[in-house]
Amino acid sequence: MPRKVLLWAVVMTAVLAAVPLIVHDTFYLRVLTEAVMWIALAITWDVLAGYTGYLNFGHGAFFGLGAYTTAILMGHAGWPFPLAVAAGSVLAAVAAFVAGMPTLRLKGAYFAIATWALARAVQQVALILEITGGPDGMRLPPFLHPQFFYYAMLSVTAAVFFLLWYLLETAPFGLKLKAIRENEAGAMALGLNPARIKIQAFILSACPAGIIGGIYAYWITYIDPASTLGDLITDQAVVMAVFGGLGTLIGPVLGAIVLFAFKTYFWAYLSDYQVLYLIILGALIAFSVVFLPEGLWGSILSCTAKRPQLSKAFHPLETKKEAPEVPNA
Amino acid sequence: MLLLPQAIVDGLLIGGIYITIAIGFSLAYGVMHIIDFAVGEWIMLGAFLGYYLNQWFGWEPFLFLPVIFLAFYIVGFSLQPLIHRVLSGRRGNPVLMGLVFTFGLALMFRGLALTGFGFFSRSISSALAEGSWFFQSGNFFVTIPVIRFAGLSYALAVTLGLHYLLKKTDFGLAVQALAQHKESAGLMGINAKRVSSHVYGLYVAISAMTGTIFGCIFSISAQMGPDLTVFAFFVVVLAGMGYLAGVPWAAFLLGFVQSFFLIYLSPAYTLLAVFAILYTILLISPTGLFRKGV
Numbered sequence: 001m002p003r004k005v006l007l008w009a010v011v012m013t014a015v016l017a018a019v020p021l022i023v024h025d026t027f028y029l030r031v032l033t034e035a036v037m038w039i040a041l042a043i044t045w046d047v048l049a050g051y052t053g054y055l056n057f058g059h060g061a062f063f064g065l066g067a068y069t070t071a072i073l074m075g076h077a078g079w080p081f082p083l084a085v086a087a088g089s090v091l092a093a094v095a096a097f098v099a100g101m102p103t104l105r106l107k108g109a110y111f112a113i114a115t116w117a118l119a120r121a122v123q124q125v126a127l128i129l130e131i132t133g134g135p136d137g138m139r140l141p142p143f144l145h146p147q148f149f150y151y152a153m154l155s156v157t158a159a160v161f162f163l164l165w166y167l168l169e170t171a172p173f174g175l176k177l178k179a180i181r182e183n184e185a186g187a188m189a190l191g192l193n194p195a196r197i198k199i200q201a202f203i204l205s206a207c208p209a210g211i212i213g214g215i216y217a218y219w220i221t222y223i224d225p226a227s228t229l230g231d232l233i234t235d236q237a238v239v240m241a242v243f244g245g246l247g248t249l250i251g252p253v254l255g256a257i258v259l260f261a262f263k264t265y266f267w268a269y270l271s272d273y274q275v276l277y278l279i280i281l282g283a284l285i286a287f288s289v290v291f292l293p294e295g296l297w298g299s300i301l302s303c304t305a306k307r308p309q310l311s312k313a314f315h316p317l318e319t320k321k322e323a324p325e326v327p328n329a
Numbered sequence: 330m331l332l333l334p335q336a337i338v339d340g341l342l343i344g345g346i347y348i349t350i351a352i353g354f355s356l357a358y359g360v361m362h363i364i365d366f367a368v369g370e371w372i373m374l375g376a377f378l379g380y381y382l383n384q385w386f387g388w389e390p391f392l393f394l395p396v397i398f399l400a401f402y403i404v405g406f407s408l409q410p411l412i413h414r415v416l417s418g419r420r421g422n423p424v425l426m427g428l429v430f431t432f433g434l435a436l437m438f439r440g441l442a443l444t445g446f447g448f449f450s451r452s453i454s455s456a457l458a459e460g461s462w463f464f465q466s467g468n469f470f471v472t473i474p475v476i477r478f479a480g481l482s483y484a485l486a487v488t489l490g491l492h493y494l495l496k497k498t499d500f501g502l503a504v505q506a507l508a509q510h511k512e513s514a515g516l517m518g519i520n521a522k523r524v525s526s527h528v529y530g531l532y533v534a535i536s537a538m539t540g541t542i543f544g545c546i547f548s549i550s551a552q553m554g555p556d557l558t559v560f561a562f563f564v565v566v567l568a569g570m571g572y573l574a575g576v577p578w579a580a581f582l583l584g585f586v587q588s589f590f591l592i593y594l595s596p597a598y599t600l601l602a603v604f605a606i607l608y609t610i611l612l613i614s615p616t617g618l619f620r621k622g623v
Contacts, residue, residue: 108422109428110570113566124604278436279440280440282438282439285433285436293415
């Protein structure tokens with residue numbers, strides 16, 4: 001199964017890379033760029049939530065950190081784009097390390113609330129500071145080249161996907177994370193160092209989000225605390241990952257594609273009913289938690305999985321049938 | 330310095346409302362271990378029910394509190410089986426699945442409210458909103474708006490009522506037993522599902538009533554939910570999750586933080602301070618100021 005999925009992922013990436021050669025409509029390219037961005041955010045969120053069992057409700061803060069770092073370095077210091085994005089990703093990684101050290105000691109719901117509070121605090125700081133432009137946000141020099149941004153997003157997302165695939169699905173690192181998710185004390189008893197592994201997972205999840213944020217800032221050319229550091233970034237990533245299936249890499253990708261396609265369709269054709277989107281989104285999360293606890297991909301897997309077949313020589317049910325019935329008195 | 334008495338009184342008056350925002354939430358967490366991201370939305374929905382009842386009948390909003398209580402009690406009571414299903418699922422990490430579930434509910438309620446009530450904000454008109462008491466001695470003076478005093482009285486009444494219910498009745502005993510140990514409580518003949526449904530109904534009803542009071546004092550809008558969720562989380566975490574006796578102190582602390590920032594610093598820093606304190610407390614003592622949380 002994993003081999004087959006990996007093959008599909010390679011084919012998908014190749015197809016996506018070929019799209020701009022055929023499609024010249026900038027609208028569709030723009031939609032695809034954003035879809036790829038959400039795939040990256042959903043899978044990086046899933047590293048910590050699905051594999052390690054720590055719900056990070058502040059994922060958007062790393063995205064915003066990358067975006068703001070890129071914007072400040074390009075706008076105020078005049079750095080070139082690749083350097084600024086690299087600086088943003090390094091800063092996101094450092095922030096994950098510094099914030100993760102104390103925060104990752106918290107368990108379950110406490111961790112969720114703490115990361116959420118931290119992300120909202122970062123948003124408040126961006127609203128107050130001078131250098132970030134406060135509530136007015138920041139503008140970047142426009143660079144109108146849709147293909148460039150499409151390929152930038154796609155290459156980063158593909159690189160992140162295959163790196164995570166290697167680390168989580170084939171290397172022992174994924175097993176270590178799952179061990180922590182299932183039983184942290186047990187993992188420690190096996191000789192693992194949960195504190196270190198959790199920090200590694202946190203950085204692995206935060207750093208790509210910073211890169212994606214940096215590309216997003218330069219692509220959209222305008223960022224402000226409400227749109228870039230607000231709850232909505234985290235919320236959508238969470239919804240996509242949960243709807244697609246936590247604890248897998250394919251699940252969040254699937255969830256991101258389905259939900260983003262839905263969202264785009266909604267905004268394009270039903271824009272008069274924009275708030276309806278919130279209702280449907282909320283109902284979808286609640287529905288999938290209650291009725292599809294494994295997510296879309298998990299349900300597909302459990303439907304198609306081959307049930308173990310018992311050989312005819314040993315079939316306890318058959319022998320039971322042949323047992324003589326006890327006649328009624 | 331002249332404003333100090335006013336800052337303290339304001340803190341007390343605002344803090345009173347925060348007790349009732351958080352106390353039901355803390356009760357629900359203590360019994361069912363659910364973190365309800367929708368707490369702010371319940372308050373918002375209650376506020377709008379109060380607003381429309383007030384518009385239609387034109388009576389004093391405080392008179393509608395029993396109606397709101399009953400309506401939302403039924404809603405919460407009938408919603409609980411779904412939450413029970415999520416929390417007792419076979420998938421690992423049921424607490425986190427509960428968190429995600431209520432998060433979905435919150436989005437849905439916010440969307441429904443925005444569709445039904447629109448984006449603009451309004452306030453519930455109450456006859457009490459006009460009066461205020463003024464005290465002066467020497468250079469110090471204090472103003473107490475009647476409506477805020479009524480809000481504080483409501484909060485204290487709810488707190489005392491809940492205290493009576495939990496400490497003096499059989500139902501309260503069952504709730505305490507359930508919070509202590511679910512399986513043992515079941516062995517003693519307590520219907521965990523039924524009691525949890527009542528607790529959830531109680532929590533939703535208290536939050537909704539608070540919404541109406543909130544709407545009389547401040548203004549209400551369909552987007553106000555997340556901010557109230559922030560305050561509820563702050564109070565409950567500081568008090569210790571599930572530790573009801575800590576809630577009033579934490580709520581007054583939040584009231585003081587807010588009134589002092591408003592008077593002495595800039596209101597722009599209030600939310601930052603709230604998040605910073607919340608985060609620091611979680612790191613230093615995740616079980617709250619009194620170290621009594623679960």
